[in-house]
Amino acid sequence: MANSVSGRAFDVSLFKRVMRYVRPYNKLFYLTGALTILLAILTPLRPYLIQYTVDNAIVKPNGQLLITLTIVMVSILIVEGGVQFIQTYMANKVGQSVIKDLRNETYDKIVNFKLKYFDRTPIGRLVTRAVSDIETISEIFSQGILIIVGDILKLVVVIGFMFYIDWRLTLFSLVPIPLLIIATNIFKNYIKAAFQDVRNAVSNLNSFVQEHITGMNIVQIFNQEKREHKRFSDINKEHMKAHIRTVWANSIFFPVVEILSATSIALLVWWGSKSVIQGEASLGNLVAFILYIYMLFRPIRQLADRFNVLQMGMVASERVFKVLDTDARIEDSGDKIPSYLKGKIEFDHVWFAYEGEDWILKDLTFDVSKGETVAFVGETGAGKTSVINLLSRFYEFQKGSITIDREDIRTYDLAKLRERVGVVLQDVFLFSDSIYNNITLYNDSISKEKVIEASKLVGAHEFIMKLPGNYDFNVRERGGMLSVGQRQLIAFIRAYVYDPSILVLDEATSSVDTESEMMIQRAIEVLTKGRTSIVIAHRLATIQNADKIIVLDKGRVMEIGNHQELLKKDGHYKTLYELQFSDAEEK
Structure with a gap:
């Protein structure tokens, strides 16, 4: 009753x-x-x-x-x-x-x-x-x-x-x-x-x-x-x-x-x-x-x-x-609105877990200087993607601190922070819409001239102009009318026109053929110029020119240095490098 x-x-x-x-x-x-x-x-x-x-x-x-x-x-x-x-x-x-x-x-x-x-x-x-x-x-x-x-x-x-x-x-x-x-x-x-x-x-x-x-x-x-x-x-x-x-x-x-x-x-x-x-x-x-x-x-x-x-x-x-009534929003308590970020990033003893205390990142400490290109390498599950998820506040860390330009990222207005941090993911998602709208995401402040200019710099203008309708070509659901490499280039153009202060490239060349990889490498050079850049890649050959390489293993920093320095250390990086190149030779 x-x-x-x-x-x-x-x-x-x-x-x-x-x-x-x-x-x-x-x-x-x-x-x-x-x-x-x-x-x-x-x-x-x-x-x-x-x-x-x-x-x-x-x-x-x-x-x-x-x-x-x-x-x-x-x-x-x-x-x-x-x-x-x-x-x-x-x-x-x-x-x-x-x-x-x-x-x-x-x-x-x-x-x-x-x-x-x-x-x-x-x-x-x-x-x-x-x-x-x-x-x-x-x-x-x-x-x-x-x-x-x-x-x-x-x-x-x-x-x-x-x-x-x-x-x-x-x-x-x-x-x-x-x-x-x-x-x-x-x-x-x-x-x-x-x-x-x-x-x-x-x-x-x-x-x-x-x-x-x-x-x-x-x-x-x-x-x-x-x-x-x-x-x-x-x-x-x-x-x-x-x-x-x-x-x-x-x-x-x-x-x-x-x-x-x-x-x-x-x-x-x-x-x-x-x-x-x-x-x-x-x-x-x-x-x-x-x-x-x-x-x-x-x-x-x-x-x-x-x-x-x-x-x-x-x-x-x-x-x-x-x-x-679900309380699942990221708490946006920040009030700082950056029109520009210099791009100095610091992780200080950061601990992070998706559930409970099943730690993905453990006492992670590193820094990235302004304008520096830093690559993260490591085996699957090492915590590479988690780093960029925390940087853009897609997830919240439990311990430690993350700062950009010496300001805690939680003091920045969330929307403005994400505007200044551009992310290009491995699995590029395109909407069932025109190439132009997929690049601008209906942002009226981005002109078509700017999109075309970015496409030429990235090296995608030629293939776009060959499509029916050019920039008005509908890529269909998830970009199914384009190749993996072409979708990746569209994502690069999207990042470029939004002009981020910090650029994150997550596995950007892991699923493309050699010709597409060469185009993407040229696009990466354009995108990273003058910007703080974080590159996550399985193919070590693509990040040999990075200013700094950070080797992760089970959520911990194992080694930091450039390509030549890490090879001389005869540690985790050299082991990964030799495994990859021995596999390549066998193929």
Whole structure:
């Protein structure tokens, strides 16, 4: 019992939170509510007029009065239809306006989450929250709360008219209502749990499809199509079962409503006919009551439908608010706004772990001078990529300090810090858009002339001009229309036009052919000129001219020096160097 009460209380607080998003549209919302009230009054007028017409223009023939009342009823019907159109339009406009704001807020929250959050959360689940769940919330306004209020008001007005016409017939007609209330309450409790299962099933389905379409090459390389289809079939089956539970509830509830409605009409006809014969009620009363019974039970049945919509909206809103309430943003407490960074970097006894105390970087200490090119080398898992993740504050370190120009990086405004630190990753991500937009990322301050100039300096202008549409060529999803080397060059142009003070190149030549590598090496020379640069590479041949090479092993600095100095030390670097070149000779 306590759980049920707390559940209802939670729903009320959740609903109040949803309704806060209506505040900017209060005028439109209240106007829609006023039209809803008007509809609740207009609709029950027609049976009353029919009752009056039957008793005063048909039973007692009066042709002129019949024509007049018919015109009045048709006029009311036209007005009712017009009000219904405006009310429906406004209700949907409120709903769409609310979800527009809510979706903007949700997306703004998601894009500012720490990368650690995305490491743990399936992308398909976030897509479900930002798209289908929020779309479901709109129905709270278009098909939910206002319509529910209108139906309840209609019930009140209908029962009021019924008591006004004949209180005895009214009481007799309402005999099945307690049973209907009990059935509705049982249905409500069951359907809430069923809709929660439906939304969970949709989320699981979206997550699976998104992940496996993205990783389809792995599925096909390892010949896993049949196994993955079996897994998808199992998840899809759970989705079907969840929907079937809602269908099962509806399939029972709505016939119950129809049976109770028919029972009420049967009782009314039996008792009312006897009353008409005995002269205790008029024929118009009986006709009006039959119409009122339909008006009474139809809103109750629709209330169940509306409640379904409201429950789905509340379930969806609960899931969306869990995202909005997630505290996964990097704390941006810095207020320093650097227009330019000299580029002196210092890591002082830095410790970092993605989870708990499973340290990836251990007591890491090094420095990079202004304008210096420093390369990080080491085996996979040595902590190279973690260094650049900390420098741009994609993740937060636990111990020690990181400074740029002798200022703690956490004192810089986060957005401005990332503007001044340009990163070119090994796995270049391009959006399904033009080359120009992929370079500028819709930054209006970057002109096309600047993009073309950067492309020529990097050495990409020639191949871009050979593409259909040149800089307007759509690279498709993830840049699938370009080669790995071409995507890498686009990333270099992007970094160049943003003119960062510090440049980070992560495995920039690890996955390209020899010709592309030569082009990329020339591009790197252009990009690193006059900038502090950090280069992470597996191919030691590409960083032999670096001012300083830092060798990492299991998160610790093992050696620091230039290429020649490290070879003379006969340590970790020389071992890595000899292994690579012996492998190259064997190939």
